[in-house]
Amino acid sequence: STWHHGWLYHAAPPNESDEDRIALALTFVSQDAYLLSDKRCRRLPETEDVESYKDWIEECPKGELVEHPFLPVTFSRSLPSALLRESETQ
Numbered sequence: 001s002t003w004h005h006g007w008l009y010h011a012a013p014p015n016e017s018d019e020d021r022i023a024l025a026l027t028f029v030s031q032d033a034y035l036l037s038d039k040r041c042r043r044l045p046e047t048e049d050v051e052s053y054k055d056w057i058e059e060c061p062k063g064e065l066v067e068h069p070f071l072p073v074t075f076s077r078s079l080p081s082a083l084l085r086e087s088e089t090q
Contacts, residue, residue, distance in 0.1 A: 006025060006027075025052065027052055028074070029066055029071055031065075031073050032065070033065070033066045034063060034064055034065050034066060035057070035060050035061070035062045035063065035064065035066050036062065036063075037062040037063055038062075055070055056068040056070040056071060
């Protein structure tokens with residue numbers, strides 16, 4: 001198995017077995033990221049990447065923070081203090 005950036009040029013020998021080759025791809029988006037409008041993009045996204053964002057991108061307004069239930073916050077520097085404030089109000 002390997003661990004590398006998704007756009008790193010890489011290759012593997014042909015799968016000559018009867019078993020499927022399995023891959024797992026993870027994508028992380030900064031909680032401060034916002035969706036650029038098409039005219040602000042230097043280039044449009046690669047069509048091969050559509051599978052990674054097709055289920056949420058149309059629901060995120062261009063020019064605004066990227067927030068969607070399919071993109072949960074997995075780490076936040078402000079999370080511990082936010083949890084503390086929440087526990088104080090309960």
